[in-house]
Amino acid sequence: MQIFIQTLVTGIVTGCLYALIALGYSMVYGVLKLLNFAHGDLYMVGAFIGYFAIQWFGGSTSLIIPVPLLLIFMMIVAGLGVGLLGVAIERFAYRPLRNAPRIAPLITALGVSFILEDSVLLLFGGFTKNYNAPAFLPFSQSIHIDGVNIDSVQLIIVGVSLVMMFGLRELVNRTVFGKSMRAVASDREAAEMLGINVDRTIAMTFFIGSAMAGVAGVMSGLAFGQISNIIGFLAGLKAFTAAVVGGIGSLPGAMIGGLVIGLCESFSSSYISSQYSDLIVFAILIVTMLIRPQGIFGRPPLQKV
């Protein structure tokens, strides 16, 4: 039972991270119908920004500012930085291709992913870096219930994720931006004719989606410690799985999908074998696609004759 609950907790925590990345995937797919393969790399860039924020304030063992301040600073800087990076990528790589054949933006996304990964490699080298979070977020601050450990980092992750998801929901459902985003997602040309600034809406969508990936990067650095330039690919792939399982283009779908993937991964690695956990996640995706290609929350596309 202890193992079960511990696994559940781990699953929920990783699930939250996947969900944050998956939301960005889904939003971008919603407005542009683009599979943005560079999204996982934005998460990686976020993790690096967080790492350098720690170094900036004296390193993990000799921080010169209080820990809560550092955490807030890291997340804000990573969110802003990665958000702006996302906007820049949209502006320079994807915008010229709005009316190009479907394959063009996809290939461009692969190119952007190459550039991000290798630029980080060039700038910061290939060694894995370590957040060394336990040095300033000690394990003693964790909660013990019946032998189940809940780390303070885990609480932070779940808390921040919930706040961001809730905020996003309100943003999409209640604000003018949310309305224009949904309008652009359902028909870009019609939205443009109705006076919606499509370029700005798309840029904003990229900003929000990327910023969430950036914050997720920081939090994963806190939770797992080690970061390198290649962590984006696998995380991106899993988040993508989450988005697809939930129904790509659907925001609640991305959240649920993230949790599903996180739980599957943690249960399969503690009950079956950690070697096979990735394989199991991919198998889930393939099976989901075949049974219900539109995902849990997606709507099947209409065929027009």
Add this chain to the structure above:
Amino acid sequence: MTPIGVDEWVARSGDRRDQSGWRGRLGYLDARVGWWQRLFLVGLAAFVYGQFVVGGNVNYAQTGFNVLLYAILALGLNIVVGWAGLLDLGYIAFFGAGAYGYALFSSHAFGNLPLASGGVMLPAIASIPIAVAGVAILGVLIGLVALRLSGDYFAIVTLFVGQAFAEAANNVAPGTLGGANGLFGLQGFHVGSAAIGSTLGYYWVAVIVLVVLMGLLHLLDSSRTGRAWRAVRDDSLAASAMTIPVNKVKVMAFAFGAVVAALAGTIFAAQQSSVFSTNFSAQTLILIYACLVLGGAGSIGGAVLGGVVVTVAQQLLSSPIDSAYLFYGILVIVLVTRVRPWRYLAAVLAAIVAFGVAAHAIVGAISHRAIAGSPGSAGWFSTALRHYVIVPRGEPLTYGNILYIAAIVMVIVVVQLKGIRRLIAVVPTVYVGICCWEARLTLDPGITAQIMIGAILIVTMAARPEGLLGTRRVEVV
């Protein structure tokens, strides 16, 4: 001259353009040389390279082999993506499956199984057909399942099939598949006592495979099957209304692609005499896509040309002197083709030279150490650039990193500007780019090559989505 109608006059207007100058002459040549003559020229070029250029240099032979391998892979991908219009992101799995198939049947891999002590050391003539046929069946099965989905969903499922393959090769049955250590000690191609032992030998094998494959695929392209593929790509509903069994035709394209990839995989495995799951990563897949889209999806010649360009570019980027030729060559070509008229071009070029010399002199006057480092390029470039670029002594990494970011930001700014401002901004941008190249990028050729390929993909898609030899397509969404 016979009179022509208005319709025809309009229709031929394209022909009348571009008939003067070098473009016109090229176009004329292009129209004169038939497809089979071109294939002959490709074969001849490959022959000349192997016979006279390689000359015992193993590196040259390896480069030639890699070019051919990527060309073959791009040809196979062209069937699926270029002709049938299926975005197959799991293509790499079939390449890997072919390689692993060959490896299993021509090595000691099965040695730990009962009944097969010492492994199944089948000769290539037996293991290649087994591997290829196995992959063909696999391709049909995966195709049958995956093709129930269309468009993006198909792309997603195949992407995960590809990832699942790499994961499986790494984790499943490590005793047999070798896990992360891979399989090694593979037998080379041999028939009786005649064996292929050198890279050049595999180069010739690959030449024969490529030329034969190009010929066969060209014949297939102009047959009912080829037409059916292109029809399904253009409009699958209309295709089904025109007697084409859409699903069957798609599965066929998928399986044909898989077979070509598997064939390439067997040659690759034999040449390497080892296989690792990391050989079949997403990176390799992206490279194959780079070949195809750069050359032009839908065109046999394009796929092969893409294979040549991408592989050669990678090779050049790994050597300091060659990469310098490539970098400065591209820089000059871009400036010459993008900056018009000629007097502006001359002014910009002169300004770039003057700007650099001035910057070098000013910085040198302030601090001698700031210009004391030597440029990263080798050969006469290095000497020529010594009094041009600013490379400080010590700490080249930090300085170079700053320049790298600066160069990217400046390129972004230049793209935003218009008219004369852009021309002015180009000057410092080019200079910073050159400094960055000399101070930083030449130090890590491997990384630089990847970044360049990423950039090439982005620029190609923005400037010419149909690729070098492809024809522009209209797409009805």
Add this chain to the structure above:
Amino acid sequence: MAPLLELEQVSLSFGGLRALHALDLHVGEREVVSVIGPNGAGKSTVFNVITGIYSPGGDIRFDGQSIVGHRPHAITRLGIARTFQSLRLFLNMTVKENVKTATYGRTRASPAESMLRLPRARREEVEVEAIAEDVLSFFGQRLLGYRFNQPAYVLSYANRRRLEIARAMATGARMLLLDEPAAGMNPNETHEITELIARLRDERGYTILVIEHDMHVVEGISDRVVALDHGEKLTEGSFHEVANHPEVVEAYLGRNPEELQQ
């Protein structure tokens, strides 16, 4: 003589929307039948159920054989070919290739035979070439000569409509379903289409079912006219009977307000 195509009590709904309801329709050998009706009456849906894009309730028989549940390519192979209202050519293929593509169902050469150019593949290619030139020559000079090798996307609107008909002919079908063949054409071209449809029947022996809005065309070509509204047949008969039928007039023009007031 049994009709070539027979629809019996055909019904189809999309969710709650009833697109077709208990529709009976028959077309005799070498007959030209027009389907008319206001927008949304279910005319194109009739074509879609006949050609197998949707699977309806009821029965559809072609030449005595039930074709409900067959897939589109199988139905075309049996002998019913169609054109599309929204023009669905293979735009990136040449004019000639468009037509050749439609002969897929009439040829048998496997990919291996094609790659090696074995006798059957060679023979079939020659036949396909002849079929293509034959059906394209049916349209006079419009799709001949230099047009053969032009991509379909450079064609004018009218020529695209012609090419769609040529493509349908090349499938080897006995019956053609033409979905608004005169839509978007100028008066000259409309007149030409009227003659063309007559020639299709007289010279080539096709049985033809047409959807058309242009009443001059309908009048000029039809042996019989069927009027649809809300997925149901209002009436059928000669052009003049149908055109003057009160329900048809009402479906197109609405009810006379004076009558409504009574």
